[in-house]
Amino acid sequence: MRVVAQHVSTGLLGTFLLVTSGRTRRIESLVSQRTAELADASARLIAKQAILTHAERIARLGSWETQPATGKTYWSAELFHILGVPPDQAAGVDRLLAAIHPDDRETLRAALNTVGNGGAATSVDVRLPERDGSSPIVHVSIEATRGADGVETLRGTLQDISERRAAEAHIHYLAHYDTLTGLPNRSLWASRASQALAFARRHQLKLAVLFLDLDNFKTINDTLGHPVGDRLLSSAAGRLSACLRDEDVLARIGGDEFVILLPKLNRSDDAAVVARKLLESLTQPFDIDGQELTVSTSIGIAVYPGNGSDIDVLLKHADTAMYGAKNEGRNDFRFFTPDMNSRVFARLKLENALRRAIERNELILEYQPQWEMPEQRLIGVEALVRWEHPERGRVTPLEFIPVAEESGLIHAIGDHVLRTACLQQAAWHAAGLRPVTIAVNISALQFRRQGFLERVRRIIDETGADPKGLDLELTESALMQPGPEIEAQLASLREMGFGLALDDFGTGYSSLAYLKRIPLTHLKIDRSFVQDLPGDAEDAAIATATLSIARDLGLAVIAEGVETPAQRDFLLTRQCRVMQGYLLSPPLPATAITQLLRDDQVGGPAARPP
Numbered sequence: 001m002r003v004v005a006q007h008v009s010t011g012l013l014g015t016f017l018l019v020t021s022g023r024t025r026r027i028e029s030l031v032s033q034r035t036a037e038l039a040d041a042s043a044r045l046i047a048k049q050a051i052l053t054h055a056e057r058i059a060r061l062g063s064w065e066t067q068p069a070t071g072k073t074y075w076s077a078e079l080f081h082i083l084g085v086p087p088d089q090a091a092g093v094d095r096l097l098a099a100i101h102p103d104d105r106e107t108l109r110a111a112l113n114t115v116g117n118g119g120a121a122t123s124v125d126v127r128l129p130e131r132d133g134s135s136p137i138v139h140v141s142i143e144a145t146r147g148a149d150g151v152e153t154l155r156g157t158l159q160d161i162s163e164r165r166a167a168e169a170h171i172h173y174l175a176h177y178d179t180l181t182g183l184p185n186r187s188l189w190a191s192r193a194s195q196a197l198a199f200a201r202r203h204q205l206k207l208a209v210l211f212l213d214l215d216n217f218k219t220i221n222d223t224l225g226h227p228v229g230d231r232l233l234s235s236a237a238g239r240l241s242a243c244l245r246d247e248d249v250l251a252r253i254g255g256d257e258f259v260i261l262l263p264k265l266n267r268s269d270d271a272a273v274v275a276r277k278l279l280e281s282l283t284q285p286f287d288i289d290g291q292e293l294t295v296s297t298s299i300g301i302a303v304y305p306g307n308g309s310d311i312d313v314l315l316k317h318a319d320t321a322m323y324g325a326k327n328e329g330r331n332d333f334r335f336f337t338p339d340m341n342s343r344v345f346a347r348l349k350l351e352n353a354l355r356r357a358i359e360r361n362e363l364i365l366e367y368q369p370q371w372e373m374p375e376q377r378l379i380g381v382e383a384l385v386r387w388e389h390p391e392r393g394r395v396t397p398l399e400f401i402p403v404a405e406e407s408g409l410i411h412a413i414g415d416h417v418l419r420t421a422c423l424q425q426a427a428w429h430a431a432g433l434r435p436v437t438i439a440v441n442i443s444a445l446q447f448r449r450q451g452f453l454e455r456v457r458r459i460i461d462e463t464g465a466d467p468k469g470l471d472l473e474l475t476e477s478a479l480m481q482p483g484p485e486i487e488a489q490l491a492s493l494r495e496m497g498f499g500l501a502l503d504d505f506g507t508g509y510s511s512l513a514y515l516k517r518i519p520l521t522h523l524k525i526d527r528s529f530v531q532d533l534p535g536d537a538e539d540a541a542i543a544t545a546t547l548s549i550a551r552d553l554g555l556a557v558i559a560e561g562v563e564t565p566a567q568r569d570f571l572l573t574r575q576c577r578v579m580q581g582y583l584l585s586p587p588l589p590a591t592a593i594t595q596l597l598r599d600d601q602v603g604g605p606a607a608r609p610p
């Protein structure tokens with residue numbers, strides 16, 4: 001029995017053991033299955049957490065959660081990072097508030113309290129304390145989960161939006177400011193001007209709009225290059241700005257155009273006071289990269305309510321008045337008057353007529369003789385363009401050359417003048433007349449334009465003219481800052497045989513240094529230095545010095561604008577051998593020069609320095 005019992009008991013145990021071990025295995029298998037599932041879930045959770053952490057880092061967005069009842073708090077890794085709080089420091093609402101800029105803490109506290117006390121979800125933008133010179137801006141969103149006893153969980157996100165804000169600010173800046181000068185642009189100016197106008201209308205105040213355009217800026221820009229032009233513009237903007245009050249609005253609205261709003265004006269004349277200050281501010285030369293540059297401005301003024309009742313009209317009238325100031329000598333201001341509209345129209349009409357004049361060959365040349373003295377031997381002529389306008393009669397180049405330069409027509413006119421002078425040389429040669437030099441004026445814009453040399457070559461080839469009998473008269477502005485390209489162009493012209501005369505010497509941006517570097521053949525004493533000779537001591541000194549410099553540099557000199565025997569005699573005593581002016585002869589048609597040459601077949605062109 002014992003054995004049986006034993007057997008039985010062994011059997012039971014065995015059975016039990018068998019059963020137990022079977023269950024155990026199942027349990028084990030279940031446990032290991034569950035463990036694997038848990039490990040898998042945990043791995044997936046970790047992976048998801050990693051993705052979330054990654055996403056938060058990329059978005060510069062941290063998240064947080066806090067249970068007011070238990071004080072349990074969670075901060076994501078990115079939240080610690082954005083707030084600059086070490087990850088081992090206790091994280092909670094107080095810590096969050098402490099990490100905010102002291103001036104913005106109350107804003108966030110109020111938002112947290114609102115949501116914590118049952119208010120709707122909200123968000124605020126607050127700053128963090130300054131780091132690396134700026135205060136990051138964070139956008140904090142707050143919401144709550146509520147239970148029966150009120151708020152159970154307060155949670156939210158905090159995102160660093162500094163870059164977005166900076167980008168928005170930059171876009172705003174680009175849309176409203178001029179990047180070169182930092183001044184408001186046309187759009188911002190117009191919106192401020194409209195507000196000011198509404199205020200002026202309500203309070204029956206006056207308001208002025210000033211339109212400024214820098215004089216000769218285009219020449220400086222085209223001749224010295226855009227980087228120099230840009231620096232000049234921004235320096236000029238600085239000076240203009242310094243003349244104004246805080247409430248005035250200065251804007252740059254185009255290349256060299258500025259507008260100013262004077263919003264609170266007692267009397268119209270106050271605008272004139274400001275205009276005078278602005279003109280005065282530009283009188284001192286600018287030092288741009290070590291070179292002295294001078295620029296002036298012309299100013300047009302329109303006043304509300306007299307000259308218009310909306311900003312567009314006031315601006316248009318100020319622009320028109322600015323043209324008035326330009327036409328009447330520049331470097332000055334003019335108030336708008338209704339008759340100016342017709343003047344601007346006239347200027348546009350002139351430009352159109354000039355365009356047609358070129359096509360219709362209305363531009364002709366006269367030639368002013370140049371004489372070797374004291375024998376008064378004709379040795380050259382200066383070609384001067386004339387416009388025979390079908391209705392207006394003769395239009396002076398003083399009127400149309402500036403229009404041609406502003407409109408770009410100067411290039412076509414310049415080519416026409418050079419071609420006509422070349423053909424005239426060929427005609428005099430063909431007629432068997434003795435050769436005289438023909439001097440041709442070249443505008444600075446024409447000379448500095450890409451391809452000038454090629455155009456000159458083409459004209460010479462087409463006309464068969466001899467450059468040895470041609471002088472190109474260049475102004476000082478054409479030769480300002482002669483870089484290697486300009487020097488090479490001048491050298492090529494000299495190699496071709498052209499003479500190179502510096503016109504109006506002493507009136508512009510004279511630099512004796514470049515006289516040495518560029519291959520000039522002549523200097524022309526400007527008639528402004530001749531007209532008061534011999535009485536004016538300063539003019540006498542300038543004329544004498546010019547002659548002396550030219551002699552030392554081996555250059556020929558032509559005195560222009562000689563109108564009186566006293567001027568002629570003074571210049572003769574200073575060894576000036578070549579003269580031009582009304583005393584000797586006005587500019588004449590080609591036929592008259594032909595006659596002069598026929599009458600005197602013994603002269604010859606002035607000897608040029610080698």
Ligand SMILES: Nc1nc2c(ncn2[C@@H]2O[C@H](COP(=O)(O)O[C@H]3[C@@H](O)[C@H](n4cnc5c(=O)[nH]c(N)nc54)O[C@@H]3COP(=O)(O)O)[C@@H](O)[C@H]2O)c(=O)[nH]1
Binds near residue numbers: 383397414417581
């Ligand atoms: N780029 C070009 N400019 C040109 C061309 N033709 C003329 N011009 C420039 O126009 C300005 C005015 O010229 P104009 O009315 O022809 O006057 C010239 C002479 O008539 C005048 N002159 C000559 N002698 C006297 C005088 O004794 N007294 C006096 N008051 N005026 C006199 O001077 C002008 C010549 O000046 P300049 O060229 O400096 O030698 C003038 O700036 C012309 O340059 C052209 O084809 N292209």
